[in-house]
Amino acid sequence: MQINRIKGVEGELRVPSDKSISHRAVIFGAIATGDTEVYNWLDSADTRATLRAIESLGVKVIKEKDKLILKGRSYNFTEPKDVLDAANSGTTARLMSGVLATQEFFSVVTGDDSLRNRPMLRVVEPLRNMGALLDGREKGNKLPICIRGNKLKGISYFNKKSSAQVKSSLLLAGLKAEGITEVIEPTLSRDHTERMLKLFGAEVITLSEERGHIVKLKGMQELEAREVFCPADISSAAFFVALTLMVEKGELLLRDVLINPTRDGFLKKVMEMGADIQLLNTREVSMEPVADIFVKSGAKLKAVEVKPEEIPSLIDEIPILAVLMATAEGTSIVRGAKELRVKESDRIRAVVQNLRNMGIDVEEFDDGFAVKGGKELKGTEIRTYSDHRIAMAFTVAGLVAHGETTLDDVRCVQISYPNFYVDLTAVSL
Numbered sequence: 001m002q003i004n005r006i007k008g009v010e011g012e013l014r015v016p017s018d019k020s021i022s023h024r025a026v027i028f029g030a031i032a033t034g035d036t037e038v039y040n041w042l043d044s045a046d047t048r049a050t051l052r053a054i055e056s057l058g059v060k061v062i063k064e065k066d067k068l069i070l071k072g073r074s075y076n077f078t079e080p081k082d083v084l085d086a087a088n089s090g091t092t093a094r095l096m097s098g099v100l101a102t103q104e105f106f107s108v109v110t111g112d113d114s115l116r117n118r119p120m121l122r123v124v125e126p127l128r129n130m131g132a133l134l135d136g137r138e139k140g141n142k143l144p145i146c147i148r149g150n151k152l153k154g155i156s157y158f159n160k161k162s163s164a165q166v167k168s169s170l171l172l173a174g175l176k177a178e179g180i181t182e183v184i185e186p187t188l189s190r191d192h193t194e195r196m197l198k199l200f201g202a203e204v205i206t207l208s209e210e211r212g213h214i215v216k217l218k219g220m221q222e223l224e225a226r227e228v229f230c231p232a233d234i235s236s237a238a239f240f241v242a243l244t245l246m247v248e249k250g251e252l253l254l255r256d257v258l259i260n261p262t263r264d265g266f267l268k269k270v271m272e273m274g275a276d277i278q279l280l281n282t283r284e285v286s287m288e289p290v291a292d293i294f295v296k297s298g299a300k301l302k303a304v305e306v307k308p309e310e311i312p313s314l315i316d317e318i319p320i321l322a323v324l325m326a327t328a329e330g331t332s333i334v335r336g337a338k339e340l341r342v343k344e345s346d347r348i349r350a351v352v353q354n355l356r357n358m359g360i361d362v363e364e365f366d367d368g369f370a371v372k373g374g375k376e377l378k379g380t381e382i383r384t385y386s387d388h389r390i391a392m393a394f395t396v397a398g399l400v401a402h403g404e405t406t407l408d409d410v411r412c413v414q415i416s417y418p419n420f421y422v423d424l425t426a427v428s429l
Ligand code: S3P
Pocket: 019, 020, 021, 091, 162, 163, 164, 165, 166, 168, 189, 190, 315, 316, 339
């Protein structure tokens, strides 16, 4: 893909729906009783992996033009006839492992080259402690993993990395376990599972104490089917926010965007950098806060620091934030982000290498990087590592760089934003 500098950005967009919420909506539809209707579901490679897994468990899914209808089976699933392929999706592999741990049948979960290299012990270990049998490569840390579920018992688990995938996996298992499942995390990770549990009628206790943020769930609760409206994904909107801020002439309205406080770190950071952003028409949709975001170019951005405790609220936006940091005045720093090394690619490496190739001074740390901003980005050859967020972040960088930028593989945008290039063309001047 070849990219050249654009003059500006203008118009309005509704970026695709939130990936995290779309995964959860179909899982909840499957484990509830009755017909769940999901509107604005994100149809992308990652979320399709979850839908396929659900269908392999005997859940009937009706695909209509404006919605998906899931015939809930209240955890009464049938043994899948084949291996479940989570493809590139960590959320599919980890959340579905929690569901499968409740089933007494045999199942196997695998994924693509990238996912088979990502750590799974973070869910395998606590699910074993709840009573399920799990094994896999490297003593259960790597896919493929096989699961023989069981009658589970609730546990109290300290989620040291504040991972929402781990928390969600244990809550999905805990819903079918005896007693109480409790997950404690040092920083509150995205809380879509807790919100959706409440939406589907479950009793969940969420509190913050000295020992951390706590979610408590009593097992054996029945969920009732609901209508779920998926809002636009802030992680996808972030590319357009950044682009609008970096071009000379930019005004963009992004409609219907999720602004959940566990996900709004990127917006907060760019406002701290001095960006001109307004949140309009703030409302609640299916228990999630949503707003229209109006962005204008023109403000001189200044460097910022991202602290370890801020990382969970902007973890997926760090590649595009790094690009924005390169154009801001001063040295920006990101620390406490070691998790980025085990995402779809090693995102610290990918960001550092690509920014350096574009002529920017970047220092690499084990858990982050420092970007010396204020220099012009130079068009160059970019390696995306087949990682959707790296591809989109450096496409945006290419659109503001001087000279031509070439990206080696952009097919990966299918993972979360199949129409990315169409939408970009629609708002570019
Ligand atoms: C997700 C949680 C985050 C995030 C991922 C989606 C989720 O991962 O990076 O893209 O939907 O729960 P971790 O839970 O591993 O931090």
